[in-house]
Amino acid sequence: MKKYIITVLGQDRTYPCYEGQRLLHAIEGAGGDCIRVGCREGGCGVCRVKIHSGEYETGIMSKAHIGEEEKKQGLVLSCRVYPKGDLTVEPAPKYKNRQE
Numbered sequence: 372m373k374k375y376i377i378t379v380l381g382q383d384r385t386y387p388c389y390e391g392q393r394l395l396h397a398i399e400g401a402g403g404d405c406i407r408v409g410c411r412e413g414g415c416g417v418c419r420v421k422i423h424s425g426e427y428e429t430g431i432m433s434k435a436h437i438g439e440e441e442k443k444q445g446l447v448l449s450c451r452v453y454p455k456g457d458l459t460v461e462p463a464p465k466y467k468n469r470q471e
């Protein structure tokens with residue numbers, strides 16, 4: 372099984388993520404608490420992160436929490452992200468350009 376390395380900006384450690392594992396679960400499973408956890412189902416929006424680099428796929432994410440423009444900027448709901456390579460991410464509970 373492939374193993375990827377997740378780097379969280381501002382943290383002095385990395386997190387392993389196995390192929391098919393969701394980003395949020397990988398960080399939580401390794402004891403990380405740098406991302407807020409809510410529904411774990413792509414509906415509440417609290418687990419939002421910005422992906423700075425790396426390949427990934429996403430499952431269904433609530434459009435109320437991640438718009439098309441945000442998605443293009445790398446904003447995602449971490450409970451719906453499947454890394455496909457090493458990633459560098461930034462927790463983004465309230466990202467700057469977002470209207471709320």
Ligand code: FES
Nearest residue numbers: 409410411416450
């Ligand atoms: S935890 Fe609710 S959207 Fe990810």
